[in-house]
Amino acid sequence: MSDTNATDMEYEAGFGDYFALLKPRVMSLVIFTALVGLLVAPVAVHPVVALSSILFIGIGAGASGALNMWWDADIDAVMKRTAKRPVPSGRVTAQDALAIGVALSGMAVVMLALAANLLAAGLLAFTIFFYAVIYTMWLKRWTPQNIVIGGAAGAFPPVIGWAVATGSVSIESLLMFALIFMWTPPHFWALALFMRADYDTAGVPMLTVTHGRRVTRNHVLIYTLLLVPVAIGLGLTSIGGPAYLAVSVVMNALFLKGAFAIWRRDETQAEADNYRTERQVFRLSLYYLFLHFSALLVDATLRGFGLEIW
Amino acid sequence: MAIKAEHEIHTRRFSRNLGVGLTLAGFVVLLLALSVVKVKQLGTMQAFDQVSGSERSEPQK
Numbered sequence: 529m530s531d532t533n534a535t536d537m538e539y540e541a542g543f544g545d546y547f548a549l550l551k552p553r554v555m556s557l558v559i560f561t562a563l564v565g566l567l568v569a570p571v572a573v574h575p576v577v578a579l580s581s582i583l584f585i586g587i588g589a590g591a592s593g594a595l596n597m598w599w600d601a602d603i604d605a606v607m608k609r610t611a612k613r614p615v616p617s618g619r620v621t622a623q624d625a626l627a628i629g630v631a632l633s634g635m636a637v638v639m640l641a642l643a644a645n646l647l648a649a650g651l652l653a654f655t656i657f658f659y660a661v662i663y664t665m666w667l668k669r670w671t672p673q674n675i676v677i678g679g680a681a682g683a684f685p686p687v688i689g690w691a692v693a694t695g696s697v698s699i700e701s702l703l704m705f706a707l708i709f710m711w712t713p714p715h716f717w718a719l720a721l722f723m724r725a726d727y728d729t730a731g732v733p734m735l736t737v738t739h740g741r742r743v744t745r746n747h748v749l750i751y752t753l754l755l756v757p758v759a760i761g762l763g764l765t766s767i768g769g770p771a772y773l774a775v776s777v778v779m780n781a782l783f784l785k786g787a788f789a790i791w792r793r794d795e796t797q798a799e800a801d802n803y804r805t806e807r808q809v810f811r812l813s814l815y816y817l818f819l820h821f822s823a824l825l826v827d828a829t830l831r832g833f834g835l836e837i838w
Numbered sequence: 839m840a841i842k843a844e845h846e847i848h849t850r851r852f853s854r855n856l857g858v859g860l861t862l863a864g865f866v867v868l869l870l871a872l873s874v875v876k877v878k879q880l881g882t883m884q885a886f887d888q889v890s891g892s893e894r895s896e897p898q899k
Contacts, residue, residue, distance in 0.1 A: 540850035543857025576875045582867055643872055
């Protein structure tokens, strides 16, 4: 019947479909890390300014997600993990995603400049550019190191949060950057090990596709080894404290143990238990980052109550 | 039939319009709050032609 067809073709995208363009789950991580960067900074920020700044950082990150979905609709459509995203599933047109991405990017950067300062706004603009252009358009389909360099985009939010409060960049914010930056490769490669079919079919040059799974396992271990001193080092700066160091020692020991287990296994063992270890390490890596940043907040709160232990 | 089809589209659009409307309303409230805070953070301002009470009484001392 022609009526049914007309309704199918002119599907009205709901508010939720547009919201999904902003990658809400990634956005929540951005908001959390930016908020921690802002709260642990030694300069107090008025709550309304803090709330607005964090909101604009989140919107900027969401906008870069929309630009990513506009550009990557072709590969998202063939990967099981991303096929249900608004553009490949046909709920939102690619042009709409582009328009929303560009409009929200501009709005978020201008508003952050007004709410906080030009440095924070400049860092946000650079983050959006880095994720949408450098990572999505250039590196992702070109080099197996895509995850390593692209991870920088996800590492910027705490630096922006810190810049909102202090108007500067410092060793503390750079180490928060380094923590997320070094964490991203083992986190994503653990995922790539058990989502193998996805990246193969999409033709994205993940390390697992280009250099094989043995090399990927080695890389997970090497990057985890490099991550440990960064994570512990952050605890020795002015924003570290007993809670952070305690969490960091435990979580790094667990993450190292997991990375070592991934490194020791081969594909036969992994296929036999359906990538049990890889899945466990991936889940652990999520807790790893969340707990490190939560611990920074706990230490900042302790300092706020004057319970400085060192 | 035609009315029902149109009604359905309107229903679908309603959720989207409501979402956009509420978002914009929230944005307006946020900007208002931000403006109030920013203006207050500037502290007391005095223009060249404005004279406060204490200054006015000074010459008579």
